[in-house]
Amino acid sequence: MVIDNLKIDILSISKEASLHKEKDKNVINATLGVLLDEKGSFMTIDSVDEALEDVSKIELRKYLAQDGGFLYKENIYNYLFKDKLKEIKKHFNLVSNWSSGGSGALSLAFQMHEGVIYIPNISWPEYNQIANNLDKEIKTYPMFDKDNFNLNGIEEILKKEHKNILLILNDPAHNPTGYTMNKLEYEEFFKIINKYNHVKLLVDIAYIDFSDNYFEMLIPMIIKYKINVIFTFSGSKSYLVYGVRMGLLIYFAKTKEEKEAFLKETKKITTSTLGSPNSLSILLLNEIVKSKKLYTEQKALKEVLRLRSKLFISLV
Numbered sequence: 411m412v413i414d415n416l417k418i419d420i421l422s423i424s425k426e427a428s429l430h431k432e433k434d435k436n437v438i439n440a441t442l443g444v445l446l447d448e449k450g451s452f453m454t455i456d457s458v459d460e461a462l463e464d465v466s467k468i469e470l471r472k473y474l475a476q477d478g479g480f481l482y483k484e485n486i487y488n489y490l491f492k493d494k495l496k497e498i499k500k501h502f503n504l505v506s507n508w509s510s511g512g513s514g515a516l517s518l519a520f521q522m523h524e525g526v527i528y529i530p531n532i533s534w535p536e537y538n539q540i541a542n543n544l545d546k547e548i549k550t551y552p553m554f555d556k557d558n559f560n561l562n563g564i565e566e567i568l569k570k571e572h573k574n575i576l577l578i579l580n581d582p583a584h585n586p587t588g589y590t591m592n593k594l595e596y597e598e599f600f601k602i603i604n605k606y607n608h609v610k611l612l613v614d615i616a617y618i619d620f621s622d623n624y625f626e627m628l629i630p631m632i633i634k635y636k637i638n639v640i641f642t643f644s645g646s647k648s649y650l651v652y653g654v655r656m657g658l659l660i661y662f663a664k665t666k667e668e669k670e671a672f673l674k675e676t677k678k679i680t681t682s683t684l685g686s687p688n689s690l691s692i693l694l695l696n697e698i699v700k701s702k703k704l705y706t707e708q709k710a711l712k713e714v715l716r717l718r719s720k721l722f723i724s725l726v
Contacts, residue, residue: 427441455704455707455711457703458694458698458704459652467646473686473689475508476680477673487504490625498633503662509658510687511644511646519640521679524548525576528548528551529553530553530584532584533553554589565602582618582620606707610640611637611638616647619708632662643658645691649695
């Protein structure tokens, strides 16, 4: 499989699939980016629907904390990092800010970065659009070397590029290839990143719930190598609430000074561009995490997706 120079226009492919679907009901549109049932309707999670009913109508009308508030942030930390959270806080100054979904978190991170942004040469097209809208310089790195993640290609770029770099990983379940880096690749990747002081890493974890034990593998290595890492979280895929725009920009700051700089910059940007956060996204998440059946329901949905993927691959 040689796909080093493969260029994928996801939006054009999606449009083409929709046109085929209109002409032939037997066509399966696998480009939607949302989870539908066998009848083509949106699939839902019962615990999320129940949480929506429990959202306070009074609180919904209020201006909420610009950063999402302590509870919102802690709930997402616990959802993502679980028993690794205490260890993270021991080694890093953990800081974050509410965002309008995953794309909002990316936009915020891009806006804060002074330098060049590197994305995979096979990637979600909106990375380019976000960077262009913000007048940021964006370049690509070769993601694959035949069947493997291209560690050598990345290091060659880091050696030659003298500007400050924001390096984007879309992992796990990279869009559009589905590729997920393994432990050995991450170990070697972090060794490379750790050599260069002008590199900051951003991991887009939009599809975090389609990988098992991801942070159990990743966090010990981040701590070991003291990696200055940013995560962009999206609730869209996790809870099947695509339009609620539930997101968080998370930063593992090494120092209190870095933490304070992050807080100052995010406050300046968000107050001048968003005014105030989407209160429904915050209140809904704070209700969702109370459910004791959420993980069971998510697991069942992932099994549906796994079986569909298996069937789809068998037809290719």
